[in-house]
Every structure is written in C-alpha cells, then in structure tokens.
Amino acid sequence: MSSALFSKYKMRDLDLSNRIVVSPMGQYSAENGCATDWHMMHLGHLAVSGAALLFTEATAVNLPGRLSTSDLGLWSDENEEALGRVVAFCRKHGGAKLGSQLYHGGRKSSITTAWEGQKPVPIEEGGWTPHSPSKEPYPGRNMPEMLDEAGIKDAIADFAAAARRADRIGFDVIEIHGAHGYLIHNFLSPFANKRTDAYGGSLQGRMRFAIEVFEAIRKIWPERKPLGMRISATDWVEGGWTLDDSVVLAAALKKRGCDYITASSGGSVPEQELKVGPGYQVPFAERIRREAGIATMAVGLITEPRQAEQIIASGQADLVALGRGMLFNPRWPWHAAMELGEPVYYPPQYERSHPKMRAGDFLKPRAET
Numbered sequence: 001m002s003s004a005l006f007s008k009y010k011m012r013d014l015d016l017s018n019r020i021v022v023s024p025m026g027q028y029s030a031e032n033g034c035a036t037d038w039h040m041m042h043l044g045h046l047a048v049s050g051a052a053l054l055f056t057e058a059t060a061v062n063l064p065g066r067l068s069t070s071d072l073g074l075w076s077d078e079n080e081e082a083l084g085r086v087v088a089f090c091r092k093h094g095g096a097k098l099g100s101q102l103y104h105g106g107r108k109s110s111i112t113t114a115w116e117g118q119k120p121v122p123i124e125e126g127g128w129t130p131h132s133p134s135k136e137p138y139p140g141r142n143m144p145e146m147l148d149e150a151g152i153k154d155a156i157a158d159f160a161a162a163a164r165r166a167d168r169i170g171f172d173v174i175e176i177h178g179a180h181g182y183l184i185h186n187f188l189s190p191f192a193n194k195r196t197d198a199y200g201g202s203l204q205g206r207m208r209f210a211i212e213v214f215e216a217i218r219k220i221w222p223e224r225k226p227l228g229m230r231i232s233a234t235d236w237v238e239g240g241w242t243l244d245d246s247v248v249l250a251a252a253l254k255k256r257g258c259d260y261i262t263a264s265s266g267g268s269v270p271e272q273e274l275k276v277g278p279g280y281q282v283p284f285a286e287r288i289r290r291e292a293g294i295a296t297m298a299v300g301l302i303t304e305p306r307q308a309e310q311i312i313a314s315g316q317a318d319l320v321a322l323g324r325g326m327l328f329n330p331r332w333p334w335h336a337a338m339e340l341g342e343p344v345y346y347p348p349q350y351e352r353s354h355p356k357m358r359a360g361d362f363l364k365p366r367a368e369t
C-alpha cells in the first residue's frame, strides 16, 4: 500500500510532491530586516531536504512589528531584494516549494534574540513601543500603544504591501501568522484585546482584524496561489481564546477563500498550562478540519515517520509541519521515505548517498517534484 505522507497534494495551482512541510522558524539573523548569508545556508539546505514545502521564518511587515532588531522583514525594497536572492538560490538548487510567513509581533515586540533570552528591550536601550489592540502589556514587556482605527488600517495595509513583495519575489504560498501572542492573536484573545469598539468585545469583534488582514492579502495575492493562516487554537487558560473559537474563525476564513489552517497553540499569556507531548496539537488540527471543513496543517512534536503517516492517513490533517525535528535532522524526509518505502526528492549531486545506490542497486531515489 502506498504511503499517505508521500502522496501528492494540490492547493489551488500549487502541486506538492508530499505532505511534509518545514515549519517557519525565526533565525534572529537578519540585518535591518534583510536576509543574510545565514539564510542562504539555513534555507538552502532545507530546500534540498525532500520536504515538499519550506517556510521562511516569521517575517515582519513593518518596523514596530519586529520582535527583535534581527527579525527578517519585508517592509522595504532592500528587504525584498535580499530575500529575493535567497528565494532564487533555493529555487535554483532545491526541490521544495517556498512559503512566506508574514507577521506583526504586536504586544510582544521589542525583545532580544532567542539566545539572548528574549529579554524586553526598554525604549532607553534602543527598544520601541509595541503596537497592540489595547494598552495591556504582555507581562514584563514594554507598554504597548493602542492602535486606533487609522493605525489598524495602516497595519492591514502593511500586511498587504509585504504580500505584494512576497509575490514579486516568487513565493508560492503565504501563511499569515495569527498565533503565538502576536498582533493578530492579540486581537483574537480577550487577554490582550480589551477594546469596546468594532474590533473588540464579542468573538465577531475580536475576529475582525484577522479577517480584514486575510481579505486584504487575498485581494492582492494571485488567485492561483494558496493563502493560509496559522492560529493558536487555544490560549490554554480559562477565559482565553478557545478551540471552539478557532473552529468559528476557521469557518469564517474558509468562506473568504482561506486554503488551510495551521493549528498551533499558546503564546498569549505566561500563565498558560500547555500539555505538551507527541503530536499534542494534532487533535486541534483534526477538529478544525472536521468542523470547519477546511484543510489543516498539523504541527508540534511530530517526530516519527509512522506518526506523521498516521496523521495524514487517518485524516487528522492534510499536511504535517516539522520544526525542531528538521533542524536536528534536515534529511528527515529522506529517512521517512526509506522507512515508508517511497521515492523522495534528492538533488542529483547527492543521489549516490542513497543506501540503495551504495549497494550498487541503481534504483532512482528521486521523486518528481
């Protein structure tokens, strides 16, 4: 029987050769938002990994939307040019389709890098005032400015402008980052959104910003290209954003042309009580898929080929994204293909590394991409 994990998948005009996705992972290695040599190396080697789709890290749509000064960005011509070089490089040498994840860090902005501890950077030390739906800080971080209606419109326009740049560079997919306590999630969650206007209060009010960002990007993003959203399916705290809310949001986005939802979780408040274990967020992807009738990407401690196979084969999700597992073992898809007896993309330069080739058996390990 052939593998579900290695079956093809189509979203709009995008053909994926299997269901394996490299999850977006922030590198804190950009300069003024511009991709550097690190991105060439990091994304370049993941582009030959055999994963069908490779996401670049969360990419800031404007200056206040950066988490740190080393965030990747797409707010300027220089950013577009620098990332364009990386995309062209991955395209030339790799087999993966390429996705851009667009974000605004919201009330979590103005921090140091991951390896400096993600400590808040106060204004006096070169930090900045985060933007958020309300004057409600993420505990320990800078007091945010509450976006007024004009500020909201500007942020939406910045998302759309970055999407236009992502299209010009040649990205195949955009994932809007609506998770992990960043701006879109700030609007969704009652912990960060205390507004009493049309962008707050009821579930419909809190969803409005996410929907308007989606609509603005869908309008300019080519019809043939898929557009999805990553959400935190739950805040993991009583009184916060819930899985029920996520189903409602996913259905509303689907109605507007959303192609998939990535079901992540958490990040809204430090008191969250995450229950972490193998595939711990898969049930979120499964329920959203079933109840909102939308394709889902499962993510979070998916580490074993047979586990990933089971998620796709049982219909819990349409795609699986791997983050840390791909950093630890960037050839994970090759090993999974071996275990499941399937062909996978190899760059021709590396074909002879395939164990079957080593044994003198000239079976082609390569799948068409």
Ligand SMILES: Cc1cc2nc3c(=O)[nH]c(=O)nc-3n(C[C@H](O)[C@H](O)[C@H](O)COP(=O)(O)O)c2cc1C
Residues within 6 Å of the ligand: 023, 024, 025, 026, 027, 057, 058, 101, 177, 179, 180, 230, 264, 299, 300, 301, 302, 321, 322, 323, 324, 325
């Ligand atoms: C180094 C690192 C950076 C990350 N940066 C991002 C990011 O830019 N955007 C995002 O949505 N998730 C980010 N994440 C979360 C991952 O995409 C993924 O959802 C999470 O690590 C769980 O999957 P895993 O268990 O396969 O690593 C990051 C995770 C890691 C380890």
